[in-house]
Amino acid sequence: MRYFLLSSLLGIVMLMAGCRSVYKGLQPVNGDVNCIRQFSPQFTSTLYSTQVDILKHHLSGLLFFKQMPDSSIRVVFANEMGFKFFDFEFDKQGNFTKHYLMAKMDKKAVVKTLQQDFALVLLRPDLRAAHTAADNRYRYTVVPTEKGNNYYITDTACSELVRIEKSSRRKPAVTVWMQHYNNGVPDTINIRHEHFKFNISLQKVEK
Amino acid sequence: MCKWLLILIGCVVSLQIQAQSGFKPVADMAPLKQQFAKAAQSTQSIQCDFVQEKNLSMLSDKIVSKGKFWFKKDNKVRMEYLQPSYYLLVINGKDIRIKDAQKENKVSGKNNKLFEQINKITVDCVRGTVLDNADFSTKAAENAQYYRLELTPVNKVMKTYFQTIVLLVDKQDYSVSKITMAESSGDDTTISFLHKQLNTNIPDAVFSAK
Numbered sequence: 001m002r003y004f005l006l007s008s009l010l011g012i013v014m015l016m017a018g019c020r021s022v023y024k025g026l027q028p029v030n031g032d033v034n035c036i037r038q039f040s041p042q043f044t045s046t047l048y049s050t051q052v053d054i055l056k057h058h059l060s061g062l063l064f065f066k067q068m069p070d071s072s073i074r075v076v077f078a079n080e081m082g083f084k085f086f087d088f089e090f091d092k093q094g095n096f097t098k099h100y101l102m103a104k105m106d107k108k109a110v111v112k113t114l115q116q117d118f119a120l121v122l123l124r125p126d127l128r129a130a131h132t133a134a135d136n137r138y139r140y141t142v143v144p145t146e147k148g149n150n151y152y153i154t155d156t157a158c159s160e161l162v163r164i165e166k167s168s169r170r171k172p173a174v175t176v177w178m179q180h181y182n183n184g185v186p187d188t189i190n191i192r193h194e195h196f197k198f199n200i201s202l203q204k205v206e207k
Numbered sequence: 208m209c210k211w212l213l214i215l216i217g218c219v220v221s222l223q224i225q226a227q228s229g230f231k232p233v234a235d236m237a238p239l240k241q242q243f244a245k246a247a248q249s250t251q252s253i254q255c256d257f258v259q260e261k262n263l264s265m266l267s268d269k270i271v272s273k274g275k276f277w278f279k280k281d282n283k284v285r286m287e288y289l290q291p292s293y294y295l296l297v298i299n300g301k302d303i304r305i306k307d308a309q310k311e312n313k314v315s316g317k318n319n320k321l322f323e324q325i326n327k328i329t330v331d332c333v334r335g336t337v338l339d340n341a342d343f344s345t346k347a348a349e350n351a352q353y354y355r356l357e358l359t360p361v362n363k364v365m366k367t368y369f370q371t372i373v374l375l376v377d378k379q380d381y382s383v384s385k386i387t388m389a390e391s392s393g394d395d396t397t398i399s400f401l402h403k404q405l406n407t408n409i410p411d412a413v414f415s416a417k
Binding site: 045047049051058060062064066068074076078080081082083084087099100103203205206207 | 259261263265266268270271272286288291292294296307308309310312367368388390392394396
């Protein structure tokens with residue numbers, strides 16, 4: 001009986017802890033939300049060696065970012081043998097166009113997930129409703145979304161991008177790391193989905 | 208006088224260019240098939256470099272990859288991409304293995320019918336049996352140096368991926384010099400085979416995915 005009580009109590013405590021927002025400790029601070037714009041990758045014609053792990057499947061290939069003359073960005077993913085998986089466009093206003101998606105992958109949920117993931121990487125958010133917050137380590141630029149917030153997490157001076165989190169009200173659903181910037185372009189990009197196995201990792205290669 | 212000379216030179220140059228690049232249709236396929244099969248019979252192995260160009264028409268840009276290619280009779284192929292990133296494809300009979308910078312995978316033919324079909328085309332091309340592939344209808348043309356074989360898919364699934372596959376076959380040794388796979392989107396992938404060495408001794412170990 002005593003064990004039952006103890007384990008029930010422990011269960012309730014864990015449940016409550018699970019419901020608590022991981023962002024609860026954030027305090028609003030004054031700061032320029034636009035400072036995160038410096039981390040928006042300056043893709044001109046940039047190629048990445050790419051590994052995708054989705055559930056039990058593993059894909060590899062080359063992901064190509066190209067800035068077009070009208071400032072839109074095209075994102076094309078093909079396998080090493082030239083077999084194209086998708087071709088997406090993000091225009092300057094944030095509009096998305098699917099130019100091509102392999103028939104087998106062409107499902108609404110897949111398109112939405114990839115669109116949201118690459119929108120995080122391109123880092124061109126609408127900052128009109130954004131505010132800044134901080135905890136004892138980092139500075140957070142908080143951009144409200146339909147289902148929660150996007151958090152652009154930097155060091156306190158906003159000189160280094162630590163990570164980006166696309167979150168529900170309580171916890172991150174997708175985390176993006178962009179590291180080792182060289183001429184405005186990150187050498188490595190990692191995208192991790194927290195609720196199911198879907199990871200994309202990019203390593204810049206010379207074209 | 209000078210004007211006429213210029214016109215004459217212009218005509219000669221343009222005729223020469225036409226003769227080099229202009230392909231005339233091959234009316235009778237039977238002798239070509241025979242020659243192709245005969246050459247394939249005597250080709251025990253091929254070893255060469257390759258350059259692959261993925262042309263992205265809408266982006267006016269291309270992705271260039273380079274690597275090494277090995278073929279050994281009857282159905283062993285190793286295609287090793289070295290630039291811009293590492294990728295290895297090994298076909299040893301029905302066994303297909305791929306290895307990228309992170310992982311090695313065995314490709315199951317059942318789950319990857321398309322992959323198997325694409326590989327079959329590659330092997331068919333180098334073996335010289337592509338003209339007998341029932342998944343395509345074939346048109347042939349020739350100039351002094353090459354045969355140009357244009358394969359159009361008849362298979363519904365293949366049609367969604369390829370508009371045509373064009374092979375450039377060297378008349379000297381009936382080996383494939385260039386494969387161009389055109390997609391319906393307007394993009395295409397060209398693989399050029401360079402520095403070909405025929406019938407050299409290639410150890411079987413080359414066709415294990417290592």
